[in-house]
Amino acid sequence: MSKFYARRRVSILAALSGLIASVALFNAPTASAALPTPVSGATARSYLAQLTVATEDRTGYDRDLFPHWITQSGACNTRETVLKRDGSGVVTDSSCAATSGSWYSQYDGATWTAASDLDIDHLVPLAEAWDSGADSWTTSRRQSFANDLTRPQLIAVTDNVNQAKSDQDPATWMPSRTAYRCTYVRAWVQVKYYYDLSVDSAEKSALTNYLSGC
Numbered sequence: 122m123s124k125f126y127a128r129r130r131v132s133i134l135a136a137l138s139g140l141i142a143s144v145a146l147f148n149a150p151t152a153s154a155a156l157p158t159p160v161s162g163a164t165a166r167s168y169l170a171q172l173t174v175a176t177e178d179r180t181g182y183d184r185d186l187f188p189h190w191i192t193q194s195g196a197c198n199t200r201e202t203v204l205k206r207d208g209s210g211v212v213t214d215s216s217c218a219a220t221s222g223s224w225y226s227q228y229d230g231a232t233w234t235a236a237s238d239l240d241i242d243h244l245v246p247l248a249e250a251w252d253s254g255a256d257s258w259t260t261s262r263r264q265s266f267a268n269d270l271t272r273p274q275l276i277a278v279t280d281n282v283n284q285a286k287s288d289q290d291p292a293t294w295m296p297s298r299t300a301y302r303c304t305y306v307r308a309w310v311q312v313k314y315y316y317d318l319s320v321d322s323a324e325k326s327a328l329t330n331y332l333s334g335c
Contacts, residue, residue, distance in 0.1 A: 155207055155227060156244070156273040159308035162335030168314035169328055175319040177252035186260065187247045187267040199268040199275070203241045206270075207277040226279040227304075228286075228296040233279065240283035243267065244274050244305070245312045248288035253318035272315055273308035291331060292323040303335040 160168065190199035197205070197217035204219045205211045211222035219236040226233065233239055247255075247267060255263055269275065286294050291309060295302055306328055313320060320328065 156276045156308065157271065159273040159304060160311045162303065162307060162332055165307040165310040165335065166329075166332050169310050169320075169325065169332065172310070172313055172325070173319040174322055174325055175253075177249075177319075177321050178256070179248065179252050181256060182248055182251045184247055186251070186263055187255075188260065188264040189267040190241075191264060191268050193268070193270070199270070200241045202270065203275050203277050204236055204239065224277055226282065227276065227301045228278045228282050228298060230298045231279050231282075238280055239277045240280040242276050242278050242283045242286065244276060244308050245316075245318070246286075246288040246290075249290055250316070250318060253313065253320070255316070255318065266316060269312075272312050274312050290321075290324045290327070292321075292327040295331070302331055306331040307335060 159165070190201075192198050193202045195217065196215070197213075201213070201217045201219065204222075204224070205213065208219065208222040208224045212220050214220050222234070222236070224233045224236075224239055225231075226239070228242075243250075247263075250263075250266060255266065258266075266274070282297075291306055296305055310328060310332070312318075
């Protein structure tokens with residue numbers, strides 16, 4: 122075989138390989154969506170330095186003081202909207218309930234195919250918000266906080282993991298999946314900063330430690 126034909130053959134093979142790779146990429150399943158990307162580690166550290174440090178007070182807390190889930194669009198409420206956002210291949214019925222799909226829980230790395238296995242976590246829990254300043258808010262502002270799709274506040278996760286977290290802050294609970302911890306604390310600080318919520322001393326210490334590695 123001449124050098125010309127050899128080079129031409131190599132060129133054709135390379136082109137075919139590139140085409141195959143492009144097709145494979147085009148047909149690859151898209152990754153699950155997730156909560157809005159939180160601020161950078163540097164910005165989170167700056168925000169944390171500006172948060173008021175105060176003792177928490179749960180006097181008068183009632184979960185019903187944070188109305189949720191509210192209608193977001195058409196027949197879809199906040200929970201259903203987050204399930205569609207955070208899942209892959211999510212199919213819903215006429216009432217917007219998810220009938221099939223796949224969800225990856227960022228907190229523990231588990232994958233689920235039934236929406237009933239997932240809770241929508243308030244990353245900064247409602248009780249934590251109450252303790253940190255939401256007790257003085259209007260009901261309308263508490264409703265906005267409990268249904269906030271703009272800030273990194275709502276995420277679909279394994280139900281029993283969410284229940285184990287309950288109302289704990291990063292001083293006593295963090296996702297078991299260590300690869301997500303930096304995202305988690307950046308989101309936590311961003312939400313607290315946006316809503317002008319305070320932190321207690323143990324919470325600030327934990328956040329400072331985790332953010333030092335972000």
